[in-house]
Amino acid sequence: MGTDTVNELDRAQIQRLARVAGITGPKQARRDPASWVGEGAAIYCRISKTHDEDQTGVERQERICRDAAERLRLQVESGHAYIDNNRSAWQRNRKRPGWDELLAAIESGQVRHVIIYHADRLLRQPQDLEVLLSKADEHHVILHGQAGGRDLSDPDDRFILRMEVAHACRSSDDTSRRVRDTLAERASAGKPHSGKRRFGYDKTGTKIIESEAETVRWIYVQYLKGKTVHWIKTQLNEQNIPTALGKRWQHQTVLSLLDCHHMAGLRVFRGQEIGPGTWPAIIPVGTFREVQERRGYRAAAGRAKAEATRTGKFYTLRSLVWCTACGVRMAGGTNKARPTYQCSSERDGKACRRRISAAVLEPFAADAAIRMLTHLDVTGREAAAVLGSEEADTIAADQEQLTEAARMWARKEINKAEYDVMRKEISERIKTAQRKAIVRPTVEVLEGMTGPGAEEAWHKLEEQGDYERINGLFRFLFAAVRIDASATRGRAVDFGRIDIEPNPAD
Template identity: 30%
Template sequence: MAPTDGARALIYCRISRDREGAGLGIQRQLEDCTALAESLGLTVVGIHEDNDLSAYSGKPRPGYRQLLDDLRAGRADIVLAWHTDRLHRSPAELEQYIDVCEPRRIDTRTVKAGHLDLSTATGRMIARQLGVQARYEVERMVERQRRARDQMAQKGKHFGGRRPFGWEADGVTTNEFERSLIAEAADAVLAGASLRSIAAGWNARDITTSTGAEWTGPELGSMLRRARNAGIRVHRGQEVGPGEWDPAIPEPKWRSLVAILDDPSRRVTPGNERKYLGSNLYLCGMCGATVRASTAGTGPGKKHWPAYRCRTGRHITRRRDLLDDWVQLAILERLSRPDALDLLAEREDPVDVRAAQAELREARATLDELAKGLGRGELDMRSWTVASAAARARLESAEKTMSHAVKVNPVVGLVGAEDPEAAWKGLDLSRKRAVIAYLMTVTVLPARKGRIPGGGYWDPDAVRIDWK
């Protein structure tokens, strides 16, 4: 249809990436489209916007969907856009747009690409040609970006994006304070601390993420898992070599840290988060199962009290506060002995870190050479597959060895402390549980019935502590 004075127009504006974060690109498009509407004598009845959303990515565009809904409902006669590629860069989306506009004889007017009359075969051909050209330009841009990233990865350079915690905005210059926090958190996790407790501690100290947000356990875990913390560059999900920045923690410690964080037994949900010192840690002396937190009492209407119960049956029930106090007193007594330093002794054979690192370098070099050989045509795909499988197996074996290289003794900080009791009270629950698991096996046995000599009901002989 030919535009006439007073014809109803809808304006659509979109920008793929709002680098300024203020919607200024949208505003410029809107100003140009409004000027076009005035020059054509149109009445603007609605404005739809999609800020920071690509037409190529396939992600939902709420503004564009509302535009189509308004057109289907007959609320406009003309669509105004800055360019056709603001409307769509996907042939499938273009065909959908044509299906909506053609039967309703809806015009499309753009500031830069002129008039598209989708009611004619010529107009639809021009629209499709513009769509193909837009798609081609996007795909070329994506290819250039991928090649540039491949080259940057080969040189170990930073890709840009969100500032990585521990480094400045250039991704290379070290932020010494944040880097010390990464090392602190790594040691805490290796010593048994939970991510939630570390995150809570950082928030209490007003330590924020690189975007200024508060820390959560999952956010902290994602940050600690980054290979960049060990100075390793990752590209397309694969480790490709050393980065150009200094590491925050040594590679052996990082691999040990990731192995602990990825341990399925550490996964915490609202239903299985540890809230008590001995739950799933102390053992039932009758069946060997762990205990769970529960309550106990003497009958209906009587007072109930917190307790530990055997997980598999009613073998043992023990007051939670008395049992926890007994275990903690045993730990403090052990820390006060003259031989407390023996608790810091290594319990396992140390890992040969240098040999594992050399194996990693050799396996990566082999994979690089095989890839070059395949690219030059010196290897066929079958030969490359067989040879690379062996190199990858060496790489995985070395990475597994490195993951066991560093284990922080959870009693460090308690042994030799000026006030062991104060040091113990200063630990969060996850650290206390780690200390118990490291130092002792607590077995809860059936208690004697009735009062124990001395007047109480607590039976110390019904708790067996075996030091490891």
């Protein structure tokens, strides 16, 4: 082979090498810091939880990342510092706005570099890492990790990073398991759930703040008197009484307090009541149960109230009128534009359609209520019914059994299905016994409504349009108003079909 031929081969090889270098060169060249000068960069910072309001954690991370950008001579434009403060990277259902914006910026080609404080600040799920690395390769973005001193664009460092993220994911899983076990143990021991301070208690949830406890009792009494949540909220704000967080009362804040089992000394675990707690109660269990029943009544009466708004009629006996044939509550409605209480259930595949005129039933019930109020003596009456010693002992034994069942589940001596069966059976026994001690405020509910002036006071409420108060009085006096089939035809009124069941006087 001649010299000329060898030279031709050398020249061909040189050309091939040059062309390969031309293809791979630009990407590899970007690894040279000298070629990065002036290129756009983004910063991502995250911290899972902060206990203060100055965001010290993410501010420190951002400062370190900006220092790194200066050393690398990169430009961090305004709006390219993405912050997720108080955000978990482990919880899959937790939104991270900063993370989403960072991915969008990479997709749009706004940044060529991403600087992070540490890999565990960026992600704790392997799939998140793969998404980011994929986008970085697709758009030729270089990733820089500062605290770990790792070049995230290097294949070897990427391999190590994948191992670190997998370890972080396992660590998060272990932490989650330990937290779940700790919460189960606290619940089994009857200790309160930690978290934000509850109104009426200190931060530990075990000591009552008496000044706030008086407000809690007032809220429960007013609700049982028939006052609306809006009215209660307004009164609290007008009296400048702050919430546990020092803020003004909102509709949901009042509802949350009314639904809070902690106020009655009841422990809830994963949304289920498991028995009494070890802290003192502000509200008797009976009062709490009645409020929950009343909450259900009012929710069910929402449709009736909407109908009242449409027709201009407020049904003062709402949630008290029952159909004797079907055993269900009769709702307010209209029949030929006349307000009625009617049954909407079905029997034997046919609609019941039993109804009674509100213009007949409500005055009849009002007369009965006025007679009861006129002769009602509440002097010296206790604010709550008291359980007998036998019932109290039975409840205590059942509550201990319920607590023991929770402990057995926490120790994995029984499975979840077995625990659910035991909890349901025992809880029903406890609730049945506790209903005997339902607290019905007397003096507060009946203030100014008893004695010889009862009729005048009642008519005054009607003139003022205080139908919520009238409904509250009906609820206090009557357990139910049962409607039987009419024995007459035509327009004749059969008052014999109305059976008013009073609440116990004691």
